[in-house]
Amino acid sequence: MRTKIFYFSATGNCMTTAKILAELLPETCEVVSVSALRQVENVMVEEDNVGFVFPVYYGDMPYIVRETIEKMTFTHDPYIFLMATYRGHPGDVAKRLEDVLAPRGVHLALSVGIPMPGNSYLSTKEEMQNALVHQKDHIQALVGRIISRETEDYTQPPRPEASMVSHLHNFRGIQADDRCIGCGICANICPLDNIRIVDGHARIGEQCMTCLTCFHWCPQEAIYMSKEEKIARRSKYHHPDVRLQDILNEKKQAGQDVVFRI
Numbered sequence: 001m002r003t004k005i006f007y008f009s010a011t012g013n014c015m016t017t018a019k020i021l022a023e024l025l026p027e028t029c030e031v032v033s034v035s036a037l038r039q040v041e042n043v044m045v046e047e048d049n050v051g052f053v054f055p056v057y058y059g060d061m062p063y064i065v066r067e068t069i070e071k072m073t074f075t076h077d078p079y080i081f082l083m084a085t086y087r088g089h090p091g092d093v094a095k096r097l098e099d100v101l102a103p104r105g106v107h108l109a110l111s112v113g114i115p116m117p118g119n120s121y122l123s124t125k126e127e128m129q130n131a132l133v134h135q136k137d138h139i140q141a142l143v144g145r146i147i148s149r150e151t152e153d154y155t156q157p158p159r160p161e162a163s164m165v166s167h168l169h170n171f172r173g174i175q176a177d178d179r180c181i182g183c184g185i186c187a188n189i190c191p192l193d194n195i196r197i198v199d200g201h202a203r204i205g206e207q208c209m210t211c212l213t214c215f216h217w218c219p220q221e222a223i224y225m226s227k228e229e230k231i232a233r234r235s236k237y238h239h240p241d242v243r244l245q246d247i248l249n250e251k252k253q254a255g256q257d258v259v260f261r262i
Contacts, residue, residue, distance in 0.1 A: 015242055217244055
């Protein structure tokens with residue numbers, strides 16, 4: 001049987017999780033970044049097993065995942081699983097994913113999750129270290145449920161209401177301060193192409209899904225959350241096994257030019 005895993009990653013947590021999961025699954029497994037599919041009008045899904053790996057935002061999926069699924073055509077009824085990453089808890093993400101899949105004629109069979117360092121609200125140093133050290137162990141503990149094709153029912157009411165991230169808006173007031181040198185990294189790394197360099201300064205628009213990719217990868221630490229007093233300039237984070245070029249390469253896969261200067 002063939003398996004395809006679709007993932008989204010801002011800081012590398014889900015990139016590494018998807019790759020570890022693919023290595024642990026017994027069948028041939030293709031791993032695809034949803035960032036590489038933005039320009040694709042119709043995403044054909046023909047595999048027997050389909051996985052999603054993404055971070056939980058406000059108990060929901062990142063907007064780009066929702067957008068990608070809405071472009072999917074499933075040629076048959078695959079076994080669909082979710083492995084979410086989260087700092088606190090997954091909330092209603094499974095039901096929300098089911099609500100996006102159901103209109104495509106398919107259903108979520110199994111939702112599991114693993115704790116990882118948060119890229120929004122802060123994890124403690126101990127929580128971060130523990131999550132990173134045990135990342136593979138946590139995945140290994142759950143992969144058997146996927147291999148045996150376990151199922152749960154995510155169709156039962158009540159259905160969750162729309163979340164803060166179900167539509168695009170820059171509700172955290174993400175912007176660049178005067179430390180910005182206009183290097184273009186944020187513009188190139190933004191999954192939604194929502195950032196422009198104007199007169200040598202980054203301008204962040206309203207078509208924002210608050211993934212904080214720009215925030216964590218800015219080499220000048222110029223980007224901050226102007227409407228989030230407690231975490232406006234929280235410490236930057238990315239998975240220790242992931243580099244800037246790894247994230248940029250996802251957009252190269254989409255056929256986009258990646259050009260910046262430092």
